[in-house]
Amino acid sequence: MxxxxxxxxxxxxxxxxxxxxxxxxxxxxxxxxxxxxxxxxxxxxxxxxxxxxxxxxxxxxxxxxxxxxxxxxxxxxxxLSHVPEGRRIFPGLTVRENILLGSSNRGRVPRAELDRDLEAAFGIFPDILKFADSPGWTLSGGQQQMVAVARGLMARxxxxxxxxxxxxxxxxxxxxxxxxxxxxxxxxxxxxxxxxxxxxxxxxxxxxxxxxxxxxxxxxxxxxxxxxxxxxxxxxxxxxxxx
Structure with a gap:
């Protein structure tokens, strides 16, 4: 199948x-x-x-x-997670907050579990870790694409x-x-x-x-x-x- x-x-x-x-x-x-x-x-x-x-x-x-x-x-x-064309970074949110949005359809998730998943996402995209608390819109196009994919991965x-x-x-x-x-x-x-x-x-x-x-x-x-x-x-x- x-x-x-x-x-x-x-x-x-x-x-x-x-x-x-x-x-x-x-x-x-x-x-x-x-x-x-x-x-x-x-x-x-x-x-x-x-x-x-x-x-x-x-x-x-x-x-x-x-x-x-x-x-x-x-x-x-x-x-099934879909990362659409155009990155669609929310300008009013930090990089960390943008990524965490990807977990919103998982229901009530223990904070420790979210932290582990967030750490794993930054492990795949280490270049954006130092911008975790920066507004998402301030990143370059390539970095924003990394944020978008990391957000998709937060849905597991x-x-x-x-x-x-x-x-x-x-x-x-x-x-x-x-x-x-x-x-x-x-x-x-x-x-x-x-x-x-x-x-x-x-x-x-x-x-x-x-x-x-x-x-x-x-x-x-x-x-x-x-x-x-x-x-x-x-x-x-x-x-x-x-x-």
């Missing part, structure tokens, strides 16, 4: 479908990346999985439980969904972000990654899917996608080779 499985999911914002019957799976312990051009339906896929959008048809199963149409609060309590997710975590970041910070994603998986959290930087995403992924105008056109391990001429031309900037 897959950790997450979509079967024939259709969804949209207006009368036009942004997703057209997509089916995909994420196995426990994997990093799976979802690639495609702007407007292909990647963000819509994550929003539909996490309950921010309701599917028009199809099935979404998480740990074998049907979650299509469930509320976002109910879904995150099951262990079985599956962490990341939407464009490298967007707008300097190349050296992008490399750090992807190393951290690999580390998060190594610590036991499964990852579903939406990313424009296809080369970096495929460098850490176990499998990938390519979306085009709401339809999945190809899937497979990174080597298969890197060797696909259509994928190379459209999303990878021409000829590349797998390392």
């Amino acid at each position: 897959a950790l997450l499985e979509l079967d024939g999911v259709t969804a949209g914002y207006t009368a036009v479908d942004a997703l057209n019957g997509i089916s995909l799976r994420v196995e426990d312990g994997e990093i799976v990346t979802l690639l495609g051009a702007n407007g292909a339906g990647k963000t819509t896929t994550l929003r539909t999985i996490s309950g921010l959008m309701k599917p028009r048809s199809g099935s979404i199963r998480f740990m074998g439980q049907e979650i299509a149409g469930a509320s976002a609060n109910a879904i995150v309590r099951l262990g 997710p079985k599956l962490l969904m990341l939407d464009e975590p490298s967007l707008g970041l300097a190349p050296i910070i992008v490399q750090q972000v992807f190393r951290t994603i690999a580390d998060i998986r190594a610590r036991g959290t499964t990852v579903l990654l939406v990313e424009q930087n296809a080369h970096m995403a495929l460098s850490i992924a176990d499998r990938g899917y390519v979306l085009e105008t709401g339809r999945l056109i190809v899937e497979g391990p990174p080597a298969t996608l890197l060797d696909n001429e259509e994928v190379r031309a459209a999303y990878l900037g021409g000829r590349v080779t797998a390392e």
Whole structure:
């Protein structure tokens, strides 16, 4: 049984479908990346999985439980955390307070347990520890992205969904972000990654899917996608080779 499985999911914002019957799976312990051009339906896929959008048809199963149409609060309590594009740091809160917000759907949690989880989050992102009591808005873009991911981890997710975590970041910070994603998986959290930087995403992924105008056109391990001429031309900037 897959950790997450979509079967024939259709969804949209207006009368036009942004997703057209997509089916995909994420196995426990994997990093799976979802690639495609702007407007292909990647963000819509994550929003539909996490309950921010309701599917028009199809099935979404998480740990074998049907979650299509469930509320976002109910879904995150099951262990599925969504870090949306744009970081969304609350300017009136400190870095520590922003991160702690991620635990809000866990109910009444003993303070000692929250402190341990917060310490673990700072262990993954040591660069932001010294800013723990600083306003979140004062951090750089890369540091704010670290805060956003740390906040997602405070929900103790079985599956962490990341939407464009490298967007707008300097190349050296992008490399750090992807190393951290690999580390998060190594610590036991499964990852579903939406990313424009296809080369970096495929460098850490176990499998990938390519979306085009709401339809999945190809899937497979990174080597298969890197060797696909259509994928190379459209999303990878021409000829590349797998390392």
